[in-house]
Amino acid sequence: MAAISTGFIGIGSQGGPMAHRMLLRFPLTVWARRPEVTAEFAEKGATVAASVEELGAACDHVGLCVVNDADVLEICGRLVPAMKPGSLLALHSTILPETAIRVEALCGSHGVAMVDAPVSGGAPGAEAGTMTVMCGGSQAAFDQAKPVFESFGKLIVLLGGAGAGQKAKIVNNTLMAANMGLAQAALQAGEALGVDRKALAELVKASSGRSFGFEVYARIPEPRAFEHGAKMLLKDTNLLASILPGSADTAMLESVAKSFLLLATEG
Structure with a gap:
């Protein structure tokens, strides 16, 4: 079976260590507004995408960990239409449940699965691979996402439909x-x-x-x-x-x- 090609947007204090854990197990592509942030990932073998759209087209699984609802909606408006049918978006930001439901609908219109999957444990938990991952979405989407979540998470729980994780x-x-x-x-x-x-x-x-x-x-x-x-x-x-x-x-x-x-x- 071919390796899952993963991507990550939002490689800050929490998302960065999560992405590093993913890179230990999967091919990884990253994108950031500030290119200098991606340098350490490139040094460790990750691919650096020139745009959100390029990252979306290249990946089977994309993790998104930006700060607020507005950023999530702005990035997803560019990312999701570029993603391949059958791929998956994991929404790690902490946002309104209604925003997660809205993003799931956008994903559905493009044949993309989605799990809202905010996390607990902070950077130390991500670095140790012991985060708690709180998931909302369908059972099928959860099952698809879980192998990637296991790279940084220890307790990974499906709590209900989209928005339940939030x-x-x-x-x-x-x-x-x-x-x-x-x-x-x-x-x-x-x-x-x-x-x-x-x-x-x-x-x-x-x-x-x-x-x-x-x-x-x-x-x-x-x-x-x-x-x-x-x-x-x-x-x-x-x-x-x-x-x-x-x-x-x-x-x-x-x-x-x-x-x-x-x-x-x-x-």
């Missing part, structure tokens, strides 16, 4: 942000009670109050040190508020999450 990622990230907000409140409460902050943080990390969000919060010197990550989590928290408005659960998560996120992003 919904799960948005809930997951909002919960992490809320856990960081709770961590902030807990450590401040401990300090107010005269408990050593560092000692309390170490205790909680080994006790029943632990969470990944707590661990992240405990190791940053002050909220503004997490500004970049907080901006991304704030985007995802706002996405949850937009797709599940008027929900008491959303309001609770949003309130606790933003108690930390706004401090980290605005001071």
